[in-house]
Amino acid sequence: MGIALPNFSKKWVFMASLGACILFLLSPLSSFAKDKKQQTPQPVAVTVEPVKQGYFYDLVQEVGKLRAVASSDLSFTAANKITKIYFNNGDKVRKGDLIAQLDNTEAKADLDKSKSTLALAQTNVDRVNDLLQREPYALSKQNVDEVKEKLDLAKADYQQKLAAMKDYQIIAPFDGQLTSFTQSVGSHIAADTALVTLYQLTPVEVDYAVSQKDFGKANKGQRVSVTVDAYKDRTFYGQVSYVAPAIDPNSGRVTIRAKLDNPDYALAPGMFAKIKHYFGHRETQLLVPQNSVQANNEERYVWVVTKNRVQKRDVQLGKNTNNGYVAVTQGLKQDELVVKTGMQNLTSSSTIHILEPKQDKPDKTSSDAPHTDNGVSH
Numbered sequence: 001m002g003i004a005l006p007n008f009s010k011k012w013v014f015m016a017s018l019g020a021c022i023l024f025l026l027s028p029l030s031s032f033a034k035d036k037k038q039q040t041p042q043p044v045a046v047t048v049e050p051v052k053q054g055y056f057y058d059l060v061q062e063v064g065k066l067r068a069v070a071s072s073d074l075s076f077t078a079a080n081k082i083t084k085i086y087f088n089n090g091d092k093v094r095k096g097d098l099i100a101q102l103d104n105t106e107a108k109a110d111l112d113k114s115k116s117t118l119a120l121a122q123t124n125v126d127r128v129n130d131l132l133q134r135e136p137y138a139l140s141k142q143n144v145d146e147v148k149e150k151l152d153l154a155k156a157d158y159q160q161k162l163a164a165m166k167d168y169q170i171i172a173p174f175d176g177q178l179t180s181f182t183q184s185v186g187s188h189i190a191a192d193t194a195l196v197t198l199y200q201l202t203p204v205e206v207d208y209a210v211s212q213k214d215f216g217k218a219n220k221g222q223r224v225s226v227t228v229d230a231y232k233d234r235t236f237y238g239q240v241s242y243v244a245p246a247i248d249p250n251s252g253r254v255t256i257r258a259k260l261d262n263p264d265y266a267l268a269p270g271m272f273a274k275i276k277h278y279f280g281h282r283e284t285q286l287l288v289p290q291n292s293v294q295a296n297n298e299e300r301y302v303w304v305v306t307k308n309r310v311q312k313r314d315v316q317l318g319k320n321t322n323n324g325y326v327a328v329t330q331g332l333k334q335d336e337l338v339v340k341t342g343m344q345n346l347t348s349s350s351t352i353h354i355l356e357p358k359q360d361k362p363d364k365t366s367s368d369a370p371h372t373d374n375g376v377s378h
C-alpha cells in the first residue's frame with residue numbers, strides 16, 4: 001500500500017529534477033566556451049625596424065704610427081758662444097727664419113778685412129784700365145794680368161768670408177715646429193752639436209702595414225681616414241703615398257705610408273693612429289639588424305611585417321658591418337619592416353603587437369669595435 005505524497009512535494013521533486021537536467025546540459029557548453037577562449041592565440045609583442053640602405057666600402061682597418069715628413073737636428077757649423085736665440089721652446093717657424101746666433105766678432109773682422117782687400121784690388125784694376133786707355137803700352141801684359149789676378153783672388157776670399165758668416169747662424173730649412181733648446185744664451189757650443197730639432201708637421205705621414213692578401217689592391221693615391229685617441233670626435237684624411245714593392249719577410253705584411261694634411265699641427269709625430277684604407281668606390285646594399293636574421297641549417301630568413309601579421313621570408317646575406325647590421329643581397333626591399341626582437345614566439349599564423357623601440361644610449365665603446373675588411377655607412 002503506497003504512501004500518497006502531498007501535491008507541493010511532487011511539484012518540488014519535479015522542479016529539482018528539471019534544474020539538475022539543465023545544469024547537466026549547460027555544463028559542457030560552459031567548458032567548451034572556456035576552452036575556446038583559452039585556445040585563441042594572443043598577439044605576440046615584437047619590435048620592428050625598416051630595411052635601410054647602406055653604403056659599403058672595400059677597406060681595411062689597421063693601426064699605425066705618425067711620423068714627420070721631415071725633421072732636422074739644427075746645429076752651428078762653427079764653435080763659439082751663443083749670443084742670441086730668437087725663438088722659444090716649441091715655437092713654430094717659417095723657412096728662412098733666423099733661429100739662433102753665435103758670437104761672430106772674429107769672423108766679421110775677417111770679413112771686413114777681406115772687403116777692404118777687395119776694394120783695394122778693384123781700385124788698382126780701375127787705375128790700370130784708366131792708364132791703358134791713355135797709354136796703351138804703358139804696362140806689360142804680365143803686369144796687367146797680375147793686377148787682375150789679385151782682384152779675382154780678393155773676390156774669392158770675400159765670398160768665402162761672407163759664406164763663413166752663415167756658420168755662426170742657424171736658419172730654418174723649412175716651415176715647422178721647434179723642440180726644446182739644448183743650450184741657452186751664453187753657452188759655448190761645439191760645431192755640429194744639435195741645439196734644437198725642427199719638425200715639419202704639415203703634412204705628416206702615417207706608417208702601417210696590410211696583409212699580403214691585399215697587396216694587389218693597394219695603390220698610391222687611394223684614400224685613407226685616420227683617428228687618434230687625442231681627438232676622438234675628429235677624423236683626418238689623406239692619400240697613400242707609398243706602397244712597398246715587396247712583402248716584409250719577417251711579418252709577411254706590406255708596408256704602406258700615407259700623407260695627411262695637418263694645418264693646425266693637431267697631429268704629432270709618434271702618435272698611434274687607427275687607419276681606414278679605402279681600396280675602391282662604395283657599393284649600395286640593403287641592411288637589416290643582425291638579430292632579425294634567423295637560421296635553420298643552411299636557410300637564412302627574416303619575419304616581414306604586413307599590418308599585424310608576419311611572413312617568413314628567405315634571404316641571401318652579404319657583408320657583415322660589425323656594428324649590428326648585415327647586408328641582404330636578395331629577398332627584401334627597402335623600407336619593408338622586419339621583426340627585430342620577439343621572433344622566437346612567431347609562427348606563420350601569428351598576429352603581432354608592435355612595441356615602441358627603446359631609446360638606445362650612446363655607444364661609448366664603438367672605437368673598440370673589431371677590425372674588419374669591410375666598411376659601411378648608412
